[in-house]
Amino acid sequence: MLFQVYGAHAATQWLGWILVFVALIALNELARRTKAGGLIMFVGLPIAMTIYVITVTAAASMGVSWGVNNPTVVFANGWFHYAKVYAALVGCIGFMMIKYRWGKLGKAHWFRAFPFVIVAINILIAVVSDFESAAHFFTGNVTWVNGSAVWTTSEHITVTAGWQNVFNGIAGLINIFCMTGWWAVYSSKKKDDMVWADMTWVFILAYDVWNFCYTYNCLPNHAWYCGLALLLAPTVANFLWNKGGWIQNRANTLAIWCMFAQVFPTFQTSIPSMGVDSPFAVQSTMNSTANVVVSLLALAANIAAIIYIAYRAKKLHVNPYKSEVFVGTRDFEQAAARVDSSDKEAVLAA
Template sequence: MGFLYEGLNASSFFALIAFIAAFLFLNEITRRSKIVSIIMFCVLPLVLVVGIFFGPLGSPTGRTWFGWVKVVSALIGVYGFMLIRFTKLGEKKFAAYFPAAILSINIAEAVYRELQVFATYKTLTVDAGGITVMGGTWNILNAIAGILTILTLTGFVGIRVSKDKSRDMIWPDMTWMYVIGYTLWNYAYVYNCISTRSLYAGFGILIAAVIAEYAFKRGAWLQHRAQILSLYAMFSLSVDFQTASYFKVLPTYTEGGLMTLSAVSFVFNVGVFAYMLYTMYKKKVNPVTQEIYVHTTSYKKTLTANSL
């Protein structure tokens, strides 16, 4: 990772592994228990807010509007998914529109930030939250990729609840292509706009969600993503963890690194969009009113894994 980061050594590498493992563990225990979910996502945020405003908790991220917006939007997603999973709301057809809407809003927030960085920071600058940013063509490329990740949200009408004890929210039409495309886009976004924490707020929690999807519960990637993002957002607002020496891994801030990540994100998501259009034409399907990837191995494996 020398092309993208400096300061990565043996201790920081193992700290990153422990970081990913911790969020995987927290995601799993909350996913498997409604009671633990309520404690982690309803009670804990109130405790942390009190600690930030009146106690010893807090970090530079908490001094920016975007940090708070990210926490609130991620938690709203988790609350909506919990209602779908654990109440009769999940049986209503209109409920399927919520996951697509909240994810789209979340992506749109990031696209706005990309454009803001492009327009505001022409040279390396430390913003109000202590994050070093530099605007450039890469922001435009990745903003377009972000818009494509909204346009390629297909088959949300097929969202359903798994028929097992954990009652996970399953989105079968969200196949590996979308998961990888989103992961590349979001990592490039975090590297571009939240660079100081990008190894953790980007790579770490994104990889945790991918591992959760393919190693623990298939088809629930959006649920994994929302829970892990919420847990991380609360943690990063409450603790300035990068003051610890083994978390001081910083970007190289080179134009080559910035452009490479955004270009890869852009090209891959153009490919996902093109495949969606091809599938729509070949199968004569509507991505808004139908699931369009029912013919794929990924879709079939998801149904089988969740007894659907």
């Protein structure tokens, strides 16, 4: 058992998971299908969120009680949360520029590498967080609870620390280079998606295992939602009705979830000593053995993925980052069939 989903709150914990999963899929569909939906989700709501967090943070810095005790200030005011939400939002806006061919950037060939860059930045943010926990472990800045080394973040989250953070941090670095065909990103025929055909199940599986492990290591009280529901929502969409659109789905759902978690952090928080005990909150088992096993699986998955990519590149005699390496595979061809040929021709001719 990886999570504590049993006992008095088991029903509400499962209900919460289903609600989050369904809501993420529905809101992603709203955001991807129309310009208005995308602008509301990734411009309008972020502006409102930014005004809110600046207001409560400023109030807290001045010692005003409603600011000091605000849930965002208490439970979601660390560097990671802000870095993640704004990096995801930058990705969403950049993807919309490519999808709708907005301005010179949206049409430029060089800008088609933007998805790789922003995804790499997002991965690195998580890798730094994993290595932060590793640093606590190796410098002895931990306490031991039931045989596991733990430390408490500024947001009052107790996380395990150890070799698992090293294994998964390395997996994340490898995962960056599992992205192939960096410039082969195009608008879909219906203009509802940005299609990256070479981002097939090989990368998606390696990424999902790595990112789940990251959340399990470093966000043990959030991983039930951001490690399972949040990862499955874009993956299900990609495999069932939105082939080639996974990275757009991922950015959209990540930004939506991060904004929600930033403003309503107590939805998934249970710290009775601080007067917060949400019936939807789910904690991991906080067993370092489980963390190590999951981390080794993530590392193995990414090593396997990079080896397979190298094999495909050698077979086709191409550079896997300048060219597409999954040409001819079912996943690639299904996604490529959705590409707007006029956009592809214009970009390649630029």
